[in-house]
Amino acid sequence: MNTMTEEAVIRLSQAVCDTLSDEDDGLKREVLTHAGNRWSLGIVHTLGVEGKLRHAEIGRRLEGVTQRMLTRSLRQLERDGLIKRFDHSEVPPRVDYELTSLGRSFLAHMVPLWMWLLENAQDFRAARARFDEA
Template sequence: MIPHDNDELLARSRALCNMMKDEDDWLKREVLSHAGNRWAFGVIHVLKEGGRLRHAEIRRRLEGVTQRMLTRTLRQLERDGLILRTDHEEVSPRVEYELTPLGEAFLLQIIPMWLWIFEHAEDFRQARDVYSKKPSE
């Protein structure tokens, strides 16, 4: 359950940071990398909208993704339990992917962050512009 009060949220965050072990930090970085990865976010979003899909259908819906990148992304998302891969073991191979409940929860938590980033994209650009004009130290 995510606290709605800012002070409560900060206190909970501080407590989590204090309890975090090295392996938790690694896991956090790995899972959060999906949130910032265009293709991982895209796959999760496509599966939420399209339901159970085959590799080729996912690729058609993600303009610009290469077969290699899609395969790699699907494996990483499956490894972390965000998607489920079903191999029907038929003579003409048929493999389908679908979003798990964990993947859906992940998507619903990440969408507000993506929206916030895009709503503030110009602020980030301006800040970077100001920073780049500062004299080097």
């Protein structure tokens, strides 16, 4: 996509949006909330880097996440097929989480966005400073 002109990117964006049904558009918005959610993105990244982890291990790697928010985020990611939950049916309970192939693909597609953000961080900071001064 880097070789496309901005105008071509805009036309492609519009063409894709024009093909989305209301149901697809809703799904797009719901799934993309993971990309903007601190905990969901943190979980996906952690599982991508570390591999299969238990609930508590994920929590220890995400500074500041509450037990409730971690559980809620894991359930949402599992519902959308980005992670898989393995219940070992043991006492005491043991549950592991792992990225699915869809989750690994999601993570791989986030990297270019992160790189773009880092490359443009100074521009964002400058724009915010100008706005805040006005």
